[in-house]
Amino acid sequence: MKTKIIFLGPPGSGKGTQAQMVSKDLGLNHISPGEIFRRIIKENNPAEIAEKIKFYVQSGLLVPDEIVFEAIKLVLDKKNFLLDGFPRNLNQAKLLEEFLDGELLDVVIYFNISDEEIIKRLSSRRSCPKCGRIYNILTLRPKKENLCDDCEVELIIREDDKIETIKKRIEVYKKETASLIDYYKKILIDVDATESIESLTNKIKSIILS
Numbered sequence: 001m002k003t004k005i006i007f008l009g010p011p012g013s014g015k016g017t018q019a020q021m022v023s024k025d026l027g028l029n030h031i032s033p034g035e036i037f038r039r040i041i042k043e044n045n046p047a048e049i050a051e052k053i054k055f056y057v058q059s060g061l062l063v064p065d066e067i068v069f070e071a072i073k074l075v076l077d078k079k080n081f082l083l084d085g086f087p088r089n090l091n092q093a094k095l096l097e098e099f100l101d102g103e104l105l106d107v108v109i110y111f112n113i114s115d116e117e118i119i120k121r122l123s124s125r126r127s128c129p130k131c132g133r134i135y136n137i138l139t140l141r142p143k144k145e146n147l148c149d150d151c152e153v154e155l156i157i158r159e160d161d162k163i164e165t166i167k168k169r170i171e172v173y174k175k176e177t178a179s180l181i182d183y184y185k186k187i188l189i190d191v192d193a194t195e196s197i198e199s200l201t202n203k204i205k206s207i208i209l210s
């Protein structure tokens with residue numbers, strides 16, 4: 001079984017959802033920078049890293065690669081990981097490689113999806129401004145039209161999910177990851193991110209188990 005895995009894919013490709021399911025089913029350590037950041041900030045531990053992350057997030061700046069990796073190293077087991085959302089550029093890939101100290105990655109799974117499909121998926125997202133719960137008017141509708149199931153508050157479209165912002169996010173993503181696709185080409189396996197969630201989970205599991 002493969003145990004040193006990277007999921008690579010644009011926002012909206014569903015790789016986070018797949019990473020959660022696959023890691024749970026196969027006993028892999030799912031590592032997502034976003035989740036680690038939230039936990040570090042919430043627990044204020046380690047306080048030094050929490051301070052740094054808060055500074056960048058509150059200033060609306062990208063957290064620098066070195067700080068992202070400091071946070072990831074806190075939980076990274078060199079022999080068992082499913083990385084989701086890291087590395088996102090060549091510099092991060094090199095930090096990871098140094099840290100792994102000769103341990104080779106087993107596979108990079110690339111979530112293939114067209115720009116049109118990403119735009120369709122992300123622009124269908126709605127969020128509750130009160131509790132932050134995410135809905136999708138195509139796939140995950142609230143019980144009452146445009147109202148949060150929990151709070152009964154009118155749902156909104158977050159800035160991140162507006163079409164102009166989505167297009168910018170796709171551009172940034174492409175610029176950053178084009179070099180990664182080339183860097184990992186020998187161990188990269190493409191999957192079709194538009195397949196149903198269940199069939200994609202099965203496909204990915206069979207790649208990892210083979």
Ligand SMILES: [Zn+2]
Pocket residue numbers: 128129130131132133148149150151152153
């Ligand atoms: Zn709510």
